[in-house]
Amino acid sequence: MTAAQFLNNRFKITFIITLLLSIFSSQGIAKTFIHDVKGYTLNEKGELITFSNFAFDGDLITGMNLSEKPSKESYTYIDGKGQVVLPGLIDAHGHILGLGQNLLEIDLRGAASEEEAVKRVQSFVSAQPVSNAKHKWLIGRGWNQVLWPSKAFPQKHSLDKVIKDRPVVLARVDGHAVWVNSVALELAGIDANTPSPSGGEIVKDENGQPTGLLIDNAEYLVTKLIPSPDESQLTEQLNAASQHLLSLGITSVHDAGISKQVYDFYKSQADKKALQFRIYAMLSATDPKIDQMLAAGHIKSDDDMLSIRSVKAYGDGALGSRGAALIEPYSDDKDNHGLLVTPQEELPILFSKVLASGFQLNFHAIGDRANRLALQQFASTFKNVPDNTKRHRIEHAQVVAVEDIPLFKELDVIPSMQPTHATSDMNMAEDRIGKQRLKGAYAWRTFLAQGSRIAFGSDFPVELANAFHGLHAAVTRQSGENVPNDGWIPEEKVTLQEALRGFTLDAAYSAFQEDSLGTLEAGKRADFIFIDRDIFTIPGQEIRGTEVLQTWINGKQVYQK
Template sequence: MSCLSRRQSLLALLISGSLTLSATAGAAPVLITNIKGYGFDEQRQLLSFNELVFDDASGKVLARGQGIAKDYPDASKIDGMGRTLLPGLIDGHGHVLGLGQNLSQVDLRESSSEAQAVAKTAAFAKANPQAQWILGRGWNQVLWPSQQFPGKQLLDEVIKDKPVWLSRVDGHAGWANSKALQLAGISKDSIDPPGGQIIRDANGEPTGVLIDNAMLLLEKQIPAINEAERVSALNAAFAHLLSLGITSTHDAGIDAANLATYQQLRAAKQLPLRLYPMLSATDPALEAWLKAGPVDDPLDLLDVRSVKIYGDGALGSRGAALLAPYSDKPKETGLLVTQPDKLTAVMKLTIDAGFQANVHAIGDYANQLALDRFESLQTEVQRKAGRHRIEHAQIVAPKDLPRFAKLHVLPSMQPTHATSDKNMAGDRLGVARLRGAYAWRSLVDDGNRIVGGSDYPVELANPFFGIHAAVTRQDQQNQPAGGWLPEQKLTLVEALRSFSVDAAYGAFQDQSMGSLAPGMWADFILVDRDIVKVAPEQLWQTKVLATYVGGELKYQFRE
């Protein structure tokens, strides 16, 4: 953005009454005063300041502190009006295209029963008669009175002529009507694919619910989105993330078409925030990607150097791979989406190509498998340099927890998963296994940096929801009293690190973003409260007033 247009953005804030500005025409430095600013020093310790200066041309921080205005007499000035200024927040694990698509599909997140989910789906279908498929996401049978998987019968009663496909909230199960099952050729005679399960009734008939790799049998029948639809969905996601104070996001598993769109948007200078995409290990183009080598964007808008590798399923659908059977299903131990030999081969291929290997592992068996392979495939020096990650690291055998720090494997974790899962995790795991579940405090005390995220659209993308969950171990109704497994709480500073400087570390970007130190990108947000001083139970209520990426205003809250 030119100096003129950047200054026009600042003037927009003045007109709205959000901020006040006095500008000197043509001056490159911009000084923000009258703020409660927070950042991190080289030791990742929180520090405060009331003035921040960034360079209008380069988009980088020049200085921060108290009384530094005198050193920049010609700077354009922004009056922060006493607002709190924080580093731009980083979501270390989300799904950008999925978020954008979810914003235009039926949202079942608040459904309190199967019948209500069906009613919402029927209403959506009626309001969108042009849709070839009725698609949605967000149902969670654990929150329903029956706590049982839904079936095709109720869907068939309201939608017979169009296929319906509704993903579970975690994306590891789906619910179809008979039309969709018919198009996919799924019948009583169908065989469960490796790493997947077709849920059946007492007579062996498919109920309409498919788990993990069985979902692919149906999803390949859904018409692929075209480029215009993809760009529209991505832009919707970008705008949503910026409104929440997210200036950078790690996109956990993208295909070749998605990467090509990102590259086109980057070339056209149409990426409004920073992206760190993980290439999907299941994409046929993987070997070609790896052969081409990592992409280091000098502006950090599109750095490509990581691969998302799929270990197991999710806990809610009993697809998480466990060392011992589920407490509430004693004959089941979950699913390995990638079998052990294949997992070894893909991890080795990724690591040998100089890419970061980010392994999805939720169950204790999947986490153990991933840790074993990180240990065997590289030396300690190589592992430390590689900054490899385990995505989720939700249920870990207590004896395996110290191995994260020992092996320099980063836990990439999503705090709101704990507050969402607290009502069913004990049923699935039993009391003993909870000692290694969602164990943020144990991992931090071992010396790990946690890459914080939300796993949107599985969870809501708001990072303050995650910070609140990490600090309180409570939901937004402040339940349970004292927090769920409260011994695993993080401090506010630790939680903020996980969504800023430590998330940047997990993308090899800690020298350019996450702390607002001089020389780093001027990625920052203004919020409506001092999160360091408010009561912890109020953290989730924080509202973002403005979001800047590289010193450029990208979002402004309007009443």
């Protein structure tokens, strides 16, 4: 090879390397400037800020409201065409794979009667025939007897008439009760002689026979028999949930209770860069391998797509199924105080184990007794584990004794609440607990007035995952039909700025992520959405109908309507 040939080849190699680096640089570190938008965000103090343009370099925001436009040679320009931009929405309490499963299986939400629910089961079976169907499980969710004319809980007989050879398990909308057929009961060995487990109830008729309704811990007698999904099924569920959530502008979800199987699955997905939105996952305190997961310590991916540093524990059931644990009996069931899913005597060990491991504890408590026990246990455990006393959460904080509400602020316990629970429950809450106890129920304004930071979410698939439904409910205290006129318990309404904070900055704060997520500021992740209306200038009743036009995560567009 001559010197000229050598130099020529060297030049070609250098040119190719330079070209490749340029391509990789433009793809991986794309500088983007979006202008002509009507933007709203909060600052670190929670104050509302407006902006007309912003820039980001790769996955991080570099500037807001730039007075001098950057060079078009260095930046990709995007014309926002005057559309409204918000930070990506964070749902602080959902069940991701449950949503995916719900999207793929029998949907009973909105069924107007037990008969209609059964017809939906029939239609699902007809549309999805399978070979060797005997003992292949039929799973569904979403029924709510409160909406039915009879108000009565469903029974196995209506299912038995149409499904004779396959076990059927249909979860109530809140997940705290299941309606099953006789095949499922037989497979579980449940009969008249089977006692109800601690923290649960096998509902029986006047003859002592199981009706097909299993409440709270009794569900497990049947659900433990359902084959665990394999990785391909988990992937299918995650993909279904991802597409749905991104279309709603949700860029991050706090997944409220995952098993060891899902823990491993999420880590694998994060390692492969396959997660489509951010997941802040809570370990399920009841998982047999909880100690192993705690010993592994906190999990955090470099791109902030996966964070695992919290535990979801279970205090009681739900109000609709009369499983929420109350200090005084139910107003419409004088012998019933509800259920403690985790026995009171086990709380000290549970709290100490989680806090001593350096994890956040997020405790499910709906009834006033469950909330009081949780607050008392936090106070007691903090004395023994003084290095981990900040930002623990009570999930739902739904019915709280008025005198206990100040303890949330005193103990720095975050109320993680779901606005649409109030508007879904308003048709039965007073029947369950009476007017007096409603003074501490769904008490968002009271919490904010004392300085508590509320993490807002939806609890999907219990409720629909649409955060604009939650914003609407928080501001109006009205149903989807905008009733009642002034809102239910209107003194507990919040402003739209406060509601948006609950679905952005304070949701991020409740996950120790406020330095990178929750607002649009220089140095934070470029997670944002375009929506079809200015929610700050329209009547509150119109917020619910908001549609998402685009969703961006880490500076990349991941959804377009």
